[in-house]
Amino acid sequence: MNIPEKLGPEKLAKKPAPRPARSLRLKNTLIGWSFVAVASLLIGIFYFYPMVQALIMSFQSGTGVNLSFVGFENYIRLFQDPVFLTTVKNTVIYLIIQVPVMILLALFLSVVLNNKTLKWKGFFRTAIFLPCVTSLVAYSVVFKYLFAPDGIVNMTLMKINLVSEPVQWLTDPFWAKITIILAITWRWTGYNMIFYLSALQNVDQSIYEAAKIDGASAIQQFFKITIPMLKPIILFTSITSTIGTLQLFDEVMNITAGGPGNSTMTISQYIYNLSFKYTPDFGYAATVSYAIVILIVIFSIIQFKAGGEKK
C-alpha cells in the first residue's frame, strides 16, 4: 500500500476549521454521485433508452427508416406469424431440454470430482472446463464440421455399428435440434460445474458421513443432500442459463443457419433476419424483441418461485 506520508505535525495543527455540516454533506453527496454518474448515464443511453425506442417502434411499421404508427397491428401479427411461433417453440424446446440436462450433468460431475480420494482431479476439472475458452462462433463452426454427413461423428457411429447410414445431424429437423443442444451442452457444462464444485467445498462433509451411517445410498445422498444444499447456486445457474438460451444466436447462426426450413431458428435469429436479412421491418422486429424480454421475465419468475420458496 502506498499511502503518501504527508502527516507532518504542522499539518495536524493547522487543521481547517470545520465547515458548516450541510455544505459538507452536499459536497460528499456530489462526490458520491460523480463516481457512479458515467456508468449510470451510459447504461441509460445504451440499455434503457433503446428499450423505450423499441417500445415506440413496436407500434410502428414500414420498411427501413420510413416508419408509421399502426397501433397494435404488430402485436396481432405476432400471434398469427407461423415463423415467430416456430422460433418460440424451438427456443423453448432448447430451454426445457438443454438446461436441465446440462445442470444435472454438471451436478453429477461436480459430485464425482469432489471426492477426496479421487486421483487426477486437476486434470479432469481442467479438461471439462476447457470448452469455456472457445468463442461461440469458433466452436460452432467446429461442431458443424464434426456433425457433417461425412464428419467424424457419423464416421465413428458407423464404425462401431451404432447406425447403418449417416445421421442427418444438420439437415433433419429433429436431429438438427439435437445437434444444437449437444453443442451448447458441450460448451457450458464445465462452466456450471465450476460453480457447483466451489459450492460443494463449503458443504460440511459430516452430513454425508451421518447419511452413510444411516444407510443412505449414493443416489439418495445426491438427491436428498447435495441438491437441497446447492439449491441457491442451482437457481442462480439455471436463471443464467435460461437467459442465455433464450438469447441463443451465435450457435444456430453458424451451425445450421436456422435450417432446415426454420426448424432450428431462434427468436434472436428471427429478429436479426427481420431487421437485416429480409426487407427490413424494424417495427415488427422490435415487437418480437419484446417477446424475448417478456419470456425472460416469465421464466425468471417461474424459477424464483420454484427454487426459492423458503428463503
Place this chain on the structure above:
Amino acid sequence: MKLSNKVIGYLFLSICAIISIFPFYWMVVSMTNTSSDVTRGKLLPGGHFIENLKNLLQTVDLVPALTNSAIIAVATTVLSLLIASLAGYGFEIYRSKAKDIVFNILLLSMMIPFAALMVPLFRMFGSITPVLPFIGIDTLSAVVLPTITTAFLIFFFRQSTKMFPKEILEAGRIDGLKEIGIFFRIYVPTMKTTYAAAAIITFMASWNNYLWPLVVLQSPENQTIPLLISNLGSSYSPDYGMIMMAIVIATMPTAIIFFFMQKHFVAGMMGSVK
C-alpha cells in the same frame, strides 16, 4: 461395491474429459492436414501446417481482422474496468438510499437481451453517423461504445468492494488525499486481483463478440475475428485445414489467458456469486 462405484466414477469422468477435449485435438490436428485428409477422418498430425497458414493468409485478411479484434477488445477492457470500478466503488463507499435505488435499476438491465437492443441501437448509431461519422455505423468505436458498461461488472466491483478495508480510506483522507486520489492511489492498487478477473471476462467477451459487430460493421476492412471465422465456416467448399488454422489462431488468446491465469480466470467467471 465401493470399488465398482469408483470405477464408474473414473469411467464417467474419462468419457466426459475425452468428449470435452476431442474437438480441441481435432482442431489442432486438422490444421496440419490437407482438406481431403480431414474429410477422410485423419486423426494424426500431418505436414501441411505451413501450407495451411500460407493459404489462410492469402485467402482472408487475417492480420487486419486480428488487429481490429485486438483494438476493440483492449479498448473495451480498459474503458469497462475504469467505468465499472468507479461505479462499483461509488455505490458501495458512498452508499445512500437513492444510490441503492439507482443501482437496482441498473441491475435490471442484465435482464435485457442484446437481441432486443440491436435494432434500436442500430438506428441510434445510424442517426448519429451523418453528424459524428467517427463513432457511427461501420466504425470500431460503434462496436466498443454500447459494450463498455455492463451492470454485471458494476455489481462485480461492488461485491468486491464490500471486502475492502474501509479504515484504509479513512487513513487516506487524514493524509489529505482527495476522494478521487483515494480511489486511484489506494483502492486500485489493492484490488489488483479483482481487476485481473474483471479484465479477463471483459476481454474474452469482447474478443468473442459476434452479434453486434455483425450488425454494425459492414466493410471488409473492419471485420473482426468472429466475423471472419463465421464467413469461412459458411463457405460452400470449405478448406478444412485452413479453417481449422484460423479457428486455432482465434482461440489462442483466450486459451493462453486461461492457462496462465487460471485462478483469475475462474474467479472472473464466478464473480457474480459471493
